[in-house]
Amino acid sequence: MITRFPRSVMIALVCLLGGGTARADYALNLTQGVTSISREAYRLHMLALWVCVVIAIIVFGAMAWSMYHHRKSRGAVAATFHDNTKVEIVWSILPFLVLVGLAIPATTALIAMHDTSNADLTIKITGQQWSWRYDYLKEDIGFVSNLDEKSAAAAKLGSGVDPRSVEHYLLNVDKPVVVPVGKKVRFLLNASDVIHSWWLPDLGFKKDAIPGFVNEIWARIEKPGTYRGQCTELCGVGHGFMPIVLIAMSEPDYQAWLAGQRAAAAKAKAGADRVWTREELLSKGAEVYTKTCAACHLPGGEGIPGTFKALKGSPVVKGPLAEHIDRVMNGKPGTAMPPFAAQLDDADIAAVITHERNAWGNNMGDLVQPAQIKAARK
Amino acid sequence: MTEIALPQHHEHEHPSGITRWLFTTNHKDIGTLYLLFAVSMLFIGGSFAMVVRLELFQPGLQFVSPHFFNQMTTMHALVMIFGAVMPAFVGLANWMIPMMIGAPDMALPRLNNWSFWLLPFAFTLLLSTLFMPGGAPSGGWTMYPPLVLQTGMAFPFLIFAVHLMGISSVMGAINVITTVFNMRAPGMTYHKLPLFVWTWVVTAFLLIAAMPVLAGAVTMLLTDKYFGTSFFNAAGGGDPVMFQHVFWFFGHPEVYIMILPAFGIVSQIVPTFARKPLFGYTSMIYAVASIAFLSFIVWAHHMFTVGMPLAGELFFMYSTVLIAVPTGVKVFNWVATMWRGSMSFETPMLWALCFIILFSIGGFSGLMLGLAPADFQYQDTYFVVAHFHYVLVTGAVFAIIAGVYFWLPKWTGRMYDERLGKLHFWLSTISVNLLFFPQHFLGLAGMPRRIPDYAVQYAEWNMLSSIGAFLFGASQLIFVYVVVRAMSGHGEKATDQVWEGARGLEWTLSSPPPYHSFNEPPKVP
Incomplete structure (x- = not known):
């Protein structure tokens, strides 16, 4: 039990280190940040931390004292008291006052955070x-x-x-x-x-x-x-x-x-208005796919059974083009497939669809031009 | 194992073999089943945690995919909360409440059997999802939509498992309340009830109020997913944040469901080994009741970042930090109980004292988290992970272990091996701090929770944390050995009173106690 004591020392150490300047590449404490909000959060954090450290020292100190002095092996004889109304009232009210002391700066900080008016x-x-x-x-x-x-x-x-x-x-x-x-x-x-x-x-x-x-x-x-x-x-x-x-x-x-x-x-925008070659579409498409689609559908288009549909041999990818475009642009409600119409531009969507229809043995052979996507957006 | 609860003088025929356990209506047998179930879930949930800590041992993905990692964090939480901690407390309640209040058994023995036997089915449903295409649920145990609605085949299994666990818990709670209200021995007034019984009564009311709310929330998820409703779907006029409100209206009382009985256990152990009556018995009960009441009006502190109006954030901040007052009263009372006592430090006492200190540390970080402007920094980081593991592992789980060491001689009639018990204690305490204390630093330095891989500046503390995790996990094998040894009849014979300072009806019974605890109402001193 006596080994508990270093804990408060450890917390104190954290505070000291956190308050210091240069450190190794790891950090122990919250950043002070670069805004008034982050500084308030930091101040409140440190205040609460110190309050906790002080309470911990008092409570754990009393425990340690008691564990040392009131041991049976030292011949301690147990007292018989089992309540004391005055003490109990004091240790209910004192923590309450400490809480009020913490709540006041917290309230001011919170009010300031909520003021989003007059933004530049x-x-x-x-x-x-x-x-x-x-x-x-x-x-x-x-x-x-x-x-x-x-x-x-x-x-x-x-x-x-x-x-x-x-x-x-x-x-x-x-x-x-x-x-x-x-x-x-x-x-x-x-x-x-x-x-x-x-x-x-x-x-x-x-x-x-x-x-x-x-x-x-x-x-x-x-x-x-x-x-x-x-x-x-x-x-x-x-x-x-x-x-x-x-x-x-x-x-x-x-x-x-x-x-x-x-x-x-x-x-x-100009790029999206011209006609792209097959090679351009395929290389751009592979790039977009890796960035946007591969996390779920996997780089090889095999998906994760039961969760993310495979694109390799998929009925949508190997089906009518209009449906494929619709799926990529508008997603499928109720599933993990989100709409990409707002996220990707015309050229990106055209390229990635071209890529999907021609990769992993899908071999549909068709090309999608940005203009088609632009038309589909209407 | 069958020897544990063998009656010393049984009049009735008493089934043996598998049917004894399947059809049992005996509070001790059911208590044993609950505890064995809880410990097996502790190891299953623990092995999920080991996978998580293994992947986080170093930056970069070495062992599992992010998808499987998310399944592990989700399943770890579900299994530990609903499979390990809650059933363990119900097991302790089953064993101890009738003996403590001078009753022959629980009030509703058949209900008791059913509420236990729902659990293996619930967890078979839940764990079977690990073997399904698409894997187990991976959206977090909090099941926030819309993410949880992306779950594949596992989804209905998750929902129905939660339903079954809820039914089981509510029936267990009804049984506890009915037993305590109706089965107390003559003279066992409410002001004489042991603290463990009191905390359990309050917990039972929390369960009855909270579990149906969870059932409602997950049912709405189910209909959103399969029947075209839009409770939580913004596109259909629903509100994804409403789920969080409903969930945490259950979830915060749930936190206290997992800690109030722990308070009860510690309040039994500390006076026993301090050889001095519990300080402030009445204020302890009021403190438990106020914590229970407050637990229903603080829920949104789990969601300070969802964008509530200022007034809402202020209300939930004030009500949250207010919990520190009754919690403080409890800790002060324990310390005052120790004060000028005549203490000895057997294994149960070590665990209980460690509980007081480490739970307080979890309480301190809880107070910090309650301050909304600081919470905007802490929320969903490892600081939170450290916080709730201090209250749940070194809080709830340590208290359960303390309780098992405390009552094991009574249950089995055999003393456990004190040397191994202490070894288990010291290994666990050192490793659990190695495991969770550095996570405070990780969170403050900016590491979000629930990520399978992290930036390199978090490497050192993560490695230390993982080493702590492996040691902590391995240390629990000692526990199993100690318990199995006592259960199989090895070790010194225990006296009826077991501990020099033990007071209460349960210590007047033989060790092990008779099959039906009190056939004649005992005299309450």
Whole structure:
């Protein structure tokens, strides 16, 4: 029992280390983060932790004292008292007062978190199995942010790749979300299939992304930098593989980034309007498939029996084209197959369908052009 | 094994062989069945946890696919909660309540038989899903839609298994309440009931109130999946968050269903080995009752991040932290019971003291989690995993083990091996802290729960945690050996009183007690 004591020492150590500056690459304590919300959360966390440490020292100290001094082997004779109303009232009221002391700063922090008014810009975040889509409202920019390819390749079962050799393993994406520093950014959260949860520890909160709901939360980031987080609501087999990366940059840099995004969007649109060759479609399709479909349907298209349908030899893939396009764009309600119409652009959908119809011995031979998808969208 | 409950002087014929166990209406036989069932589920659920910790031993996926990993976390929780912890407490209740209140048996013996025998069927349904195409349920034991609706063939098996477990629990609860209300020996007033009986009565009311809510929630899932309803489907006008509200309206009382009887066990053990009456008997009962009441108005603290209105978050934060008051009263009372006692540290006492300390640590992290703005950081991270394993493993499971060591000599008539008991205790205590304490750090550093693979900065603590897990799992084999040894009639003969400081009707019976505990109402001192 005496070995229990180091526990409080350990907690104290944690606090000291957490309060310090540089550490090894692992961390023991919550981050202080880069927003007023995250600092409040950190302060409240430390306050509660210290309150617990003090109570632990008192209670466990009394236990240890008693265990040492009131032992039968030391010849202790048991007293016979079995209640004391005064003491019992005191130790009911004192903890209550401590709780009030904790609840006051918690209440203030909570009220501040709920104030999403007067935002400078709004970003809509959509959780989907298993990536995040970001839409900059009023800017007409939107993109999907996937786990980066290096992490994805290393994270395959038995890949043989040492995760330590991958930079920011599982915490890196192909397209990070970008925000300006010093501006109040409002995030609207929503999901297209199951519930996800968007968490950046440095911003000081997580918020669920729920189909059919719009949740809101805000952040005013004080320091430029790259901040990393993960989905924190179990959302299926890819739950551990949908990280969040946010880059906060100065206003001019942000404006330049916006301009770049607009130009890229225009280019993609032009790409979707032309006729693609078979080779272009197949190579683009394989790429889209790996990124978007392979998590469920597996790289070889064999699926997981009973859960995710096989595409190899599938009646939909080998059936009429219109039905196949419909399935990819609109999903199948009641199953895990989500609609991809909003997630992928015309060229992506055309390419991936072409790929599916010609891979794994499906050999349908047909080509789908972006124009057909554009038509199907109407 | 059949010797355990053999009567010293039985008048009635008493079936032997398999039919004794199949048709038994005896509270001791049924108690034994429950406990044996619980320990086998402990090992099955534990082996799932070993798979989880094995995969998390290192970053990268080495052993299982994410799909199978999710099945393991889901099944681990379902099996441990509904198969190990809850049946273990019902087993202890069956064995001890009639003996403690001076009754010959439980009030409803046939119901008792049925409520046990539903369980093997329920868990056959549940475990069979592991062998189905598409595998076992993998959407988490919380079964949140829409994710759970993506479950394949396992889905109806999951729902019906939950239904059966619920029916079993509710019948067990009815039996406990009926027994305590009607079968007490003359003079055994409510103010004389042992704390274990009191906590179980309160638990039984929680079960009756909570389990049907779970049954309702999963039935709505079933109709959403197969009959075109849209209770939880936003596209059909339903509300996926409503499931969470309904689920946690069951789920939070469920947490206390798994800890209140543990409080009862510890309240029996500490006075026995401190050789001093329990401090604050009445306040203990009021504390249990207030915890039970509060458990129904705190549910949404499990879902602070779903986006509730400010007023809702404030209400659930205040009511949640308020639970610290009655819980604190209980801990203070235990410490005051020890104070100026004459303590000795046999194995049951070691487990009970360890329970008080480690459960308190789980309580501390619970208080921290209750503060909503901090919870926005902790929610769904390993900090939560550490928290609920401190209250469930070093809380509920440690109390169950303490209770088994405490009562085993009474049940079997044989003392367990004290040396092995202590070895089991020290190995378990060291390894369980190695297993769960680092998970606090992992959570605070940002590792989400329920992920099969993690970023490399979490590698060190995960490896340590996994080593702790393997040691903790292996240590439980000692427990099995100790129990089997006593059950098979080895070891020193136990006296009737067993422990020097033991007080209460159960210790006036022979060890092992007669088949029908009290045929004549005993005199209550």
